[in-house]
Amino acid sequence: MMKLHWSPKSPYVRKVMVCAHELNLVDRLELVRSVAAMLKPNERLMQDNPLSKIPTLVLDDGFVLFDSAVICEYLDDLGHGSLFPKQGTDKWQALRWHAFGDGMLDAAILWRNEREREMPLPALTDAFELKMRTSLKQLDDEAQALTEMPLSIGHITIGCALGYLDYRFADLGWRSIAPRLADWFAETLARPSFRNTEPIDG
Structure with a gap:
């Protein structure tokens, strides 16, 4: 085990x-x-x-x-899976989305840490918000591609990043920034793998 x-x-x-x-x-x-x-x-x-x-x-x-x-x-x-495509365009797109999602998570966690400081630095929190909004708009333009490509580590990481925004940044209202991405995410959340891993306090 x-x-x-x-x-x-x-x-x-x-x-x-x-x-x-x-x-x-x-x-x-x-x-x-x-x-x-x-x-x-x-x-x-x-x-x-x-x-x-x-x-x-x-x-x-x-x-x-x-x-x-x-x-x-x-x-x-x-698990002899296919979450990491082995070659071609699918491989690089999956790895790109993987890096994109991880980058969003890195930024969101630093943003949250800064917001929780006794005296947050406005210039820093504004910069994190701008990066997140711009990232969401970029992914909104790629929502169709996310829908059409087979599930990969890229989809999973983007999904986890959006789930973290729901969990820690509900006030951002990211679905109004990226409505097409929100539609894709709603379908992703229906997968048992995402339903069974929702973040919880405790």
Whole structure:
């Protein structure tokens, strides 16, 4: 049984869990609830990952994989899946959306951290909001392509990024910024893999 350092609130963990559901590998994962706060390194987690970050996957033989991108690719190989297209245009589009979604998540988490400071820097929060709005408009233009291409790691990562906006940035009202993307996301949320991994507090 593989051990996954896990949190129900982390969008990066959600990405791994969506892949696990799509690849029918959930039963092979032991979920270990792990808190990875930026200012409070988790000593137990650091025994497996010195960076104190989640997700972290400990394989059956004790070998440890860091970072959601690496873990998702490992699961795809393990499950003989097709979430990472092997060649051609589909490969590069999937990897591009993967990077795009991760970039949105990186920016959103930094944005949230800044907003929660006692004295947020307006120039910084404004810059994060501008980047997010511009990203959403770009993806809105690509909504048709998202709909037409087979499910990939790119779709999953974009979906997790949008789910994180729902969870932490409801006030942004991103669906009014990207209505076509919102339609695609509604269909994506209907997948069991996304229904079973909705972020929750606690």
